[in-house]
Amino acid sequence: MQIQINGIVKEKPDGLTVQDLLESEEVERPEMVSVELNDHILFRIEFRERKLQEGDRVEFIYLMGGGADRTAGDLGSAVALRRRPESKEWHDAEEASF
Amino acid sequence: MQAVRKWSLATELVHPVVPYDPAAGGTALPVNLSVSFGYDSSEELAAAFSGERPGYVYARIQNPTIELFERHFAEIEHSVASVTTASGMAAIAAIVLAVAAPGDEIVAGTSLFGGTFVLLEELFGRYGVRTRFVEPTDPDRWRRAITDRTRLLFVEAIGNPKLDVPDIGALAELAAVHGVPLAVDATAATPALIRPGELGASLVIHSLTKYVGGHGAGLGGIVVDTGVYDWTAGRVEIPPEFLERYRRLAFAAFLRLRIQQHFGGCLAPFHAFLFTLGLETLALRMDQHCRNALALAQTLSAHPKVAEVRYPGLGTHPDHETARRQFGDRYGGLLTLRLGSQERCFRFMNRLRLAKRLANLGDVRTLVIHPASTFCREASPERAEAMGVSEDLVRVSVGIEAFEDLKSDFEQALEVL
Ligand SMILES: Cc1ncc(COP(=O)(O)O)c(C=O)c1O
Numbered sequence A: 001m002q003i004q005i006n007g008i009v010k011e012k013p014d015g016l017t018v019q020d021l022l023e024s025e026e027v028e029r030p031e032m033v034s035v036e037l038n039d040h041i042l043f044r045i046e047f048r049e050r051k052l053q054e055g056d057r058v059e060f061i062y063l064m065g066g067g068a069d070r071t072a073g074d075l076g077s078a079v080a081l082r083r084r085p086e087s088k089e090w091h092d093a094e095e096a097s098f
Numbered sequence B: 001m002q003a004v005r006k007w008s009l010a011t012e013l014v015h016p017v018v019p020y021d022p023a024a025g026g027t028a029l030p031v032n033l034s035v036s037f038g039y040d041s042s043e044e045l046a047a048a049f050s051g052e053r054p055g056y057v058y059a060r061i062q063n064p065t066i067e068l069f070e071r072h073f074a075e076i077e078h079s080v081a082s083v084t085t086a087s088g089m090a091a092i093a094a095i096v097l098a099v100a101a102p103g104d105e106i107v108a109g110t111s112l113f114g115g116t117f118v119l120l121e122e123l124f125g126r127y128g129v130r131t132r133f134v135e136p137t138d139p140d141r142w143r144r145a146i147t148d149r150t151r152l153l154f155v156e157a158i159g160n161p162k163l164d165v166p167d168i169g170a171l172a173e174l175a176a177v178h179g180v181p182l183a184v185d186a187t188a189a190t191p192a193l194i195r196p197g198e199l200g201a202s203l204v205i206h207s208l209t210k211y212v213g214g215h216g217a218g219l220g221g222i223v224v225d226t227g228v229y230d231w232t233a234g235r236v237e238i239p240p241e242f243l244e245r246y247r248r249l250a251f252a253a254f255l256r257l258r259i260q261q262h263f264g265g266c267l268a269p270f271h272a273f274l275f276t277l278g279l280e281t282l283a284l285r286m287d288q289h290c291r292n293a294l295a296l297a298q299t300l301s302a303h304p305k306v307a308e309v310r311y312p313g314l315g316t317h318p319d320h321e322t323a324r325r326q327f328g329d330r331y332g333g334l335l336t337l338r339l340g341s342q343e344r345c346f347r348f349m350n351r352l353r354l355a356k357r358l359a360n361l362g363d364v365r366t367l368v369i370h371p372a373s374t375f376c377r378e379a380s381p382e383r384a385e386a387m388g389v390s391e392d393l394v395r396v397s398v399g400i401e402a403f404e405d406l407k408s409d410f411e412q413a414l415e416v417l
Helices: A019-024 A072-082 B011-014 B042-050 B064-076 B088-099 B114-127 B139-145 B168-178 B242-262 B269-280 B284-299 B320-326 B343-352 B382-388 B402-416
Strands: A001-007 A008-011 A034-037 A055-061 B081-085 B105-109 B130-134 B150-156 B182-185 B201-209 B221-227 B306-310 B336-339 B367-369 B393-397
Touching: A001 B284, A019 A034, A034 B242, A055 B242, A072 B367, B011 B064, B011 B269, B011 B284, B064 B081, B064 B221, B064 B269, B081 B088, B081 B242, B088 B114, B088 B150, B088 B182, B088 B201, B088 B221, B088 B242, B105 B114, B114 B130, B114 B150, B130 B139, B139 B168, B150 B168, B168 B182, B242 B320, B284 B336, B284 B402, B343 B393, B343 B402
Parallel strands: A001 A055, B105 B130, B105 B150, B150 B182, B182 B201
Antiparallel strands: A001 A008, A034 A055, B081 B221, B201 B221, B306 B336, B336 B393, B367 B393
């Protein structure tokens, strides 16, 4: 079967579990990886039970090391860009008053 | 959610899914106090820095001890990720910093813990993030307070010290309809009473300082991403680099790699270790906290010198039905009493021999405090009322002592009135 691993399509034997995939791909620090399968993060207890299927998309994600992009500078500007130009008037939505 | 969970909480607490110390076979969480982590080559260090290869760099970003604790806690909450913080307040601040920019709004329950109220109203107010406060148990009021600027709904699973119990499932539905995350501060309830993610909440917060530790030694907090909210598709703007790279974990990554790394309110590894010691007995302790609190609430309700007892486990509590359904017929360790005046409260509290007069909750010992003269003393009268605080109110955090001893301590102290 064909599955997509971190964006790359690979041929894998049928019946492979997520745990098997971690081993066959020699994923680094498998105890610390998070696995996203078709836009859902798997719980760790699912790794041994969940069988992969044709067309599945798998992403290995770590929350250990560095930033989200090549340099902090790039990211700094990206964050700055996302700031909204001005704050709106408060709406007169309902709330408690103190 | 779709996963088959084989174990109950008491078992999960003592058997981490990712073992703490596979190399040596140790059962305790190894405490690694290293701030910084070295590599054989500059290339490897650069790869760890960029995140190209998994590896530790600097403890403000991640540390092996902290990471194991976070992994374990996420599993306990049946959730996808968690990020620890230096305290419960730091956890709440981190969430707001991550989801809101000037001009954005939060909708929060009126009965929040006083520290959280000051943080949202006064401090984030200064930075242009406005919080609208609404009566937490009425979903319709939440609906009417949500605007196109709303970026977060925030509520406590058990209001402190009002002890009201909102319908988390109803608020989660509302949050989903409007594409905003619902954060639940479940400090007073703990995972032993509720896993808010299973009712549709997006984020869970705990002050680890309280029941999780239980020992009252060490401050800590945690933010749990339950996996319910799709950060790639909702109203909260996470920087696109994070969405691209971390996908469904973009929020946890942003929290860890931006907010925690740069605001710096990180948990100390040694405190993570202390919290693992507490966590192992959480289910057992909560059983006893809940049993003692219910029995004490019943005893005091029948006492002629007590004007009113508030405890979600009493049939007279307005949210008793919601609490019963949500918490599986257990109601936590907090209760409040009204004794007629501040002077009577003080006289009673001063006479207690076991219960300690101090500002904390969730400790193994029974603790009492008079909110109006302590953590609520700056609140306006309207605000105090919304928090359920009056001059004659005593909050009790019921400990795990033998019930007979607690009962006799409270009864002998009431004799002075
Ligand atoms: C419900 C609730 N949330 C948050 C906090 C703040 O936690 P910490 O003291 O760890 O900052 C407290 C503290 O009393 C609390 O009761």
